[in-house]
Each structure stands twice: as C-alpha cells, then as structure tokens.
Amino acid sequence: xxxxxxxxxxPVERSAPGLRRRVFALAWPVIAENFLETLLGIVDTWLxxxxxxxxxxxxxxxxxxxxxxxxxxxxSALSVGASVLVAQAVGAQNFSRAGDLARQALVxxxxxxxxxxxxxLWAAEPVIGLFGMQPAAAEIGVRYMQVTMxxxxxxxxxxxxxxxxxxxxxxxxPLIVTTIANLINVPLTWALIFGRLGLxxxxxxxxxxxxxxxxxxxxxxxLIVLWRGRNGIRIGGAGAWRPNRAAARDVLSIGVPAALEQxxxxxxxxxxxxxxxxxxxAALAANRIAVNALALAxxxxxxxxxxxxxxxxxSVGARNIRVGEAATRIAAExxxxxxxxxxxxxxxxxxxxxxxxTADPAVVEAGIDALRVMAFSMPxxxxxxxxxxxxxxxxxxxxxxxxxxxGLWTITGLAALAVNTIGGGLVTVWSAFVIGTPVMAxxxxxxxxxxxxxxxxxx
Numbered sequence: 210x211x212x213x214x215x216x217x218x219x220p221v222e223r224s225a226p227g228l229r230r231r232v233f234a235l236a237w238p239v240i241a242e243n244f245l246e247t248l249l250g251i252v253d254t255w256l257x258x259x260x261x262x263x264x265x266x267x268x269x270x271x272x273x274x275x276x277x278x279x280x281x282x283x284x285s286a287l288s289v290g291a292s293v294l295v296a297q298a299v300g301a302q303n304f305s306r307a308g309d310l311a312r313q314a315l316v317x318x319x320x321x322x323x324x325x326x327x328x329x330l331w332a333a334e335p336v337i338g339l340f341g342m343q344p345a346a347a348e349i350g351v352r353y354m355q356v357t358m359x360x361x362x363x364x365x366x367x368x369x370x371x372x373x374x375x376x377x378x379x380x381x382x383p384l385i386v387t388t389i390a391n392l393i394n395v396p397l398t399w400a401l402i403f404g405r406l407g408l409x410x411x412x413x414x415x416x417x418x419x420x421x422x423x424x425x426x427x428x429x430x431x432l433i434v435l436w437r438g439r440n441g442i443r444i445g446g447a448g449a450w451r452p453n454r455a456a457a458r459d460v461l462s463i464g465v466p467a468a469l470e471q472x473x474x475x476x477x478x479x480x481x482x483x484x485x486x487x488x489x490x491a492a493l494a495a496n497r498i499a500v501n502a503l504a505l506a507x508x509x510x511x512x513x514x515x516x517x518x519x520x521x522x523x524s525v526g527a528r529n530i531r532v533g534e535a536a537t538r539i540a541a542e543x544x545x546x547x548x549x550x551x552x553x554x555x556x557x558x559x560x561x562x563x564x565x566x567t568a569d570p571a572v573v574e575a576g577i578d579a580l581r582v583m584a585f586s587m588p589x590x591x592x593x594x595x596x597x598x599x600x601x602x603x604x605x606x607x608x609x610x611x612x613x614x615x616g617l618w619t620i621t622g623l624a625a626l627a628v629n630t631i632g633g634g635l636v637t638v639w640s641a642f643v644i645g646t647p648v649m650a651x652x653x654x655x656x657x658x659x660x661x662x663x664x665x666x667x668x
Contacts, residue, residue, distance in 0.1 A: 228532070231378075232516050232539045238384035239375070240512035245384075247504060249391050253420075256398055257413050266413040269349030272340045273333075273417075277357055280325075282471035284365055287314050287321070288372035290464030293604055295376035295442065296519045300526025304441040311373045311435060312444050313456035318369045320452060322362035329358020349413050356417035363424045370431035375519055377440040386427045394423035466606035473614035477621045484625045485638060491569070492635050495576030498566045499583060499635070502555060509547035510591050513540040514598030521602025530603075530664045537599035537657065544591035552587030555580050579635035586642045589650040596653040600660060608656045612649055620645040 260266045291314035298307035337350040357364075371383040396406075398419035404410025411418060436445035478500075485496045517533075517540040524533030555562060559580040563573045597609040624641040631637065 228536055229539050232513065232520065232536055232543065235375070235378065235380050235516035235519055236509075236512040236540065236543065238380040238512075239515045240508045242380075242384045242387045243508050243511060244505070245387055245391050247508075249394060252395055253398055253416050256402055257416055260402070260413060265343065265346040266349055268342050268346040269337075269351075270353050270413050270416065272337055272342060272346075272350040273354040273357065276336055276354060279472070279475055281364075282475050283468050284321075284361075284368060285471055286461055286464030286468035287318055287365065288368040288464070289467040289601065289606065290314070290460035290462070291369055292372035292376035293463050293518065293522050293601055293606075294459060295373050296378075296522025296602060297526035297604070299377050299441055300523030301528075302441075303526070304443075307377065307442045308444055309449060310456065310460070311369075311442055312450055313453050314369045314373065314460055315366065315444070316450055316452050317457050317460070318365040319362060322365045325361050326359050329361065330355050333358065352414045353417045356414060356421065360421040360425075363421060363428050366428045367424055367431065370428065370435060373435065373442065374431070374439060375515055376522060377442045378519055378523065379440050380515070380519075382431070382434055382439065386430045389430065390423040390427035393426055394419050397422060463601075463604050463606050466610040467601065470606070470610040470613050473610070474617055477614075477617035481621050481624060481638065484621070484628055485635065487628060488575075488634055488638075491571040491575045494567065494569070494572045495563065495579060496635060496638075498563055498572070499576055499580055499639070501566070502562055502580065503583065506548060506551035506555065506587060507590070507594075509551070510544045510594035513544040513547075513591075514594040516540050517595050517598035518602040521599045522604075523602075525603055525664065530661050533599065533602060534661050537595060540598070541592055541595040544595050545588055548587040548591040552584035555587075556584040559584075575635060579639050582636050582639045582643060586639075586646045589646040593646060593650040593653050596650070596657045599657045600653070603660050603664065605656075605660055608660075609653070612652050612656070616645055616649040616652075 254267070254270075257266050257270055291310055294310050295307045298304070298310060333351045333354040337347050337354060340347070340350070342350065371386075374380070374382050397408075398416050400406040400408045401411050401415030401419050402413065403415075432444075435442065437443070438445070482493070482496070486493050517537045520536035520540075521530075521533035524530055524536070559577045560573060562580060563576045567573065597613065600606070600608055620641045623645070624638045627633065627637045627641065633640075
C-alpha cells in the first residue's frame with residue numbers, strides 16, 4: 210500500500226477538531242476556485258466591452274455564453290457521478306476501482322464530446338438565430354459558439370478530472386490548475402482580442418480561443434496528476450481504457466439526476482428573468498446586479514456542499530455513515546456562518562453594492578429593498594446546499610432533483626402570480642424565495658437524516 214493509500218485508510222478523522230479541519234481543507238479551495246472563475250468571467254466581459262463594437266460584441270458573446278451555460282448543466286452528469294463513486298471507492302479503500310472509474314469517466318467524456326462538437330458546429334447558427342439579434346451580433350455569437358463547442362472535449366475533461374480529484378479528497382489541485390489557467394487566460398484574451406504580442410487580432414472570438422488554450426493547459430496538468438496518481442487514484446499503468454457500459458451506467462445513474470437538477474434550476478431562473486422583465490428596464494437591471502451578488506454569496510455554500518459530498522461518499526464506502534453525518538453537520542455550520550455573514554453585508558450595504566455596478570438612480574432605487582429581502586434567504590440556502598451535498602455523497606441525486614427542481618419552479622410560479630396580482634416589484638419576486646427556501650431546506654435535511662438512518666440500519 211502506498212503512502213497516499215495509508216493516509217486514506219481512515220477516510221475521515223473521527224475527532225471533531227480533525228473533522229473540522231478536513232471539511233474546511235476540502236471546502237476553501239472549491240470556494241477560491243469558483244471565485245476565480247467568476248472573476249475571470251468579469252474580466253473577459255470587460256475586455257470584450259473595450260472593442261469599438263462593444264454593444265454588438267457583448268450581445269453576441271452573451272448569447273453564446275447563455276447557451277453554453279445551459280449545456281454545461283447537462284455536461285455535469287459525468288463529473289458528479291464520477292466524483293461520488295470515486296469517493297465511495299476511496300472510502301472502501303478500493304483504489305483499483307477508483308482508478309477504473311476515473312478512466313471510464315474520461316473515456317466516456319471523449320465519446321460524448323465528439324457528437325456534441327459536431328452538433329455545435331452545425332447548430333450554432335440556428336440556435337443563435339433564436340435570440341433575434343442584429344446580424345453583426347449574431348455573427349459574433351455564432352463564431353464564438355462554434356469555437357467553444359468545437360473544443361468542448363477540453364471542457365468535459367476538466368469537469369471530470371476536477372470531480373474525480375475532489376471525490377478523492379483533493380480539492381487543492383483543481384484550484385492550483387484553475388489559478389494557472391486564469392493567469393494564462395487573461396493576457397492571452399487581451400492579446401487575441403486586440404492582436405497584441407504578435408498574435409492575430411480576432412476580436413470578441415479571441416476570448417473563446419484564449420479560454421480554450423488556457424483550459425487545454427489546465428486539462429494537461431490535471432491528466433498528468435491523475436496519471437502519476439493522487440490520493441490513491443491513478444489512471445496510468447495497467448488498467449482498462451476500453452469503454453465499459455456498466456461503468457457508464459453507474460456513473461450516469463447518479464449524474465443524470467444531478468444534471469437535470471441544474472437544467473431545471475437554470476430554466477427556473479430564466480423564466481424568473483422573463484417575469485422581472487415585466488417590471489421594466491430598471492427592475493431588470495437591478496435584478497441582474499442582484500443575481501451577480503447572489504453568485505458571490507453562494508460560493509461558501511457550494512464549497513461546503515462539495516466537501517460534504519466527498520466526505521459522506523468516503524464514509525459510505527467505509528460503511529461508517531456517522532462520520533459522514535458529522536462532517537455534514539460541520540459543513541452546514543460553516544456554510545451557515547459564512548452565508549449569513551454575506552447576507553448581513555447585503556442587507557446593510559445594499560445601496561453601496563448596487564452603486565458598485567451602476568450610477569443609475571432608478572436601478573439603485575429598484576434594487577435596494579430587493580437586495581435586503583434576498584439577504585434573509587441566505588441562512589436556509591446554506592443548510593439546503595450542504596444537506597443536498599450530503600445526499601449526493603450517498604449516491605442519492607434524485608431527492609435533490611425533486612426538492613430543488615420542484616421548489617425553484619414553485620417559487621418562480623408564486624413570484625409570477627404575485628407580480629401579476631398584487632404587484633410590488635422586485636421585492637415581491639424575491640419574497641417568494643424567502644418564503645420557499647426554508648421549506649426546501651427542511652425537506653432536504655429531513656431527507657438526508659432519513660437516508661442516513663436507513664444506511665445505518667442496512668449495515
């Protein structure tokens with residue numbers, strides 16, 4: 210047994226201090242990685258906005274990115290499934306199976322990406338055409354989407370590689386790789402957009418090519434790490450690379466519900482944007498700023514949810530679910546503290562947050578009360594995220610699908626009904642979340658406890 214395998218012989222520490230350290234060590238790199246990705250998106254948008262045709266470029270790139278974000282929800286299936294099964298294999302000290310799962314996830318990622326790339330190249334023009342943009346903006350969107358879809362194999366590989374490592378308890382390597390990729394991406398985006406450093410001037414599409422190159426470097430680094438081995442998982446050496454349908458079925462049985470959950474969530478927020486659009490331009494702009502603020506406030510919840518998924522998965526493999534329950538409680542405490550803190554900041558500094566993005570007094574006025582109402586949803590969302598992460602670690606992705614998907618669409622329906630009957634602007638819209646999220650959190654916690662109890666009785 211290797212040193213890495215010996216360290217994982219007890220997948221999670223039993224003592225409270227040791228378990229707290231393990232939860233935080235897994236969560237903070239995920240939070241930092243997602244923050245870097247968010248920051249990179251902001252920088253890319255700012256660089257595209259510096260073009261002479263900035264409005265057309267932003268519209269075209271924005272449409273292509275919106276399509277890709279929807280697609281990424283579907284592509285998360287392999288990553289989530291591989292992460293959970295690898296965590297369970299590591300917990301059971303079955304490192305051979307963990308390595309096989311990692312290989313199979315990568316193989317099937319390649320198999321899926323080939324038809325997706327061809328479809329994206331063919332369908333880019335009709336899909337972008339659905340947005341009804343000016344021809345010049347549509348042309349930019351088509352070219353951007355063709356580059357992104359044509360190189361989708363790299364994106365899928367990154368998803369899977371990062372998910373496998375996190376399932377094995379290593380969230381630092383994906384953070385390091387993402388940091389390096391971002392350091393490459395920013396100057397490369399600038400150079401390819403404006404034709405600097407001896408590179409061709411590609412305009413807005415240069416951003417897509419820069420992202421592909423940076424992600425390709427990141428994927429190469431992840432594959433090298435996995436080939437050499439990390440935390441007991443190794444894809445190099447002897448092992449089956451031939452596609453195995455049984456392995457794909459195992460991965461997708463967990464991953465597909467998780468992907469559907471993301472698709473339903475994206476769809477709900479899209480419809481919610483349409484509802485807000487009825488309130489006027491100022492409300493729509495304020496809502497966009499509020500969603501950006503939410504994206505940052507959610508980062509701790511996502512990070513601790515992923516930590517719960519990995520540690521619960523390992524405890525399931527070790528057949529000691531009590532450790533996973535303890536890890537989930539600790540993760541929920543951390544998430545509650547951090548997200549409640551963000552909620553307090555949003556409540557107190559709502560005007561300043563809005564003015565950071567806009568100087569339009571109508572937008573600021575429309576968003577202040579809405580942002581303050583949103584702050585009250587932070588504590589239940591923290592509990593909701595982590596409890597869902599714990600359920601996924603047990604391989605149960607169907608319950609989060611039902612609660613998240615059903616809950617978000619119910620909230621969206623209530624918001625639409627309220628806006629069209631009692632009015633009230635953005636405050637009415639986001640009040641529906643304040644009412645709905647505690648119910649969702651209660652259902653998720655109850656489901657997690659029930660699943661853990663059933664697991665204890667089964668062993």
